[in-house]
Amino acid sequence: MDLGNIKITIRPNGSAKVECAKAEIVMPDGSVVTKEGAFSLCRCGHSKNKPFCDGAHKECGFVG
Template sequence: MKDITKKYSNGEVTVVWKPATCIHSTICWKGINGLSSVFNPAERPWIKPEGASTQAIINQVKLCPSGALTYFLNDEVEAAIEAEPSKDIARVEVKPNGPLLFHGNCIVIDNQGNESIKENVTAFCRCGHSTNKPYCDGSHRKEGFVG
């Protein structure tokens, strides 16, 4: 899958979606905590940030387990561009019965030597069943992976 990035803004906040990173957990739009007024895969565009308050959108995006959804506040973009690179330590999180989440920026080199820059959160396959290795595609759920 291509490294596509899509952006949707309500003027205050911009939601960034990276489909290749998405594991289709449906947390963004489904269930009691879903925000279907903003995230609705049955409609085009599927993200409509005018459907809720900026804070509600931020709270929902923070729940994304794969990091396919991120956000930035539009008035802070200039400050972020001028900021020095972060010296934060990357964090790796093992999700119960799910992927390995890498929090931070990294370069992934595939088996043919191609490099991809990944930012924020990257979900790596732990079950071995992903069709998009080394990334998680949610196959662990249908395979009943326990780990």
């Protein structure tokens, strides 16, 4: 497993932005989603596309 460099930025009242060359996200059912470059993970719990952010934090008033 190549862990490489990764940058995670916690956005105020929003998502966690992940920047890396390549990421493999293992989903609860065992399937793997591959992302390259930048993507955002949900922190508010309201995304309809978990674990990824879909912008729902803006409507739900997430603070954190």
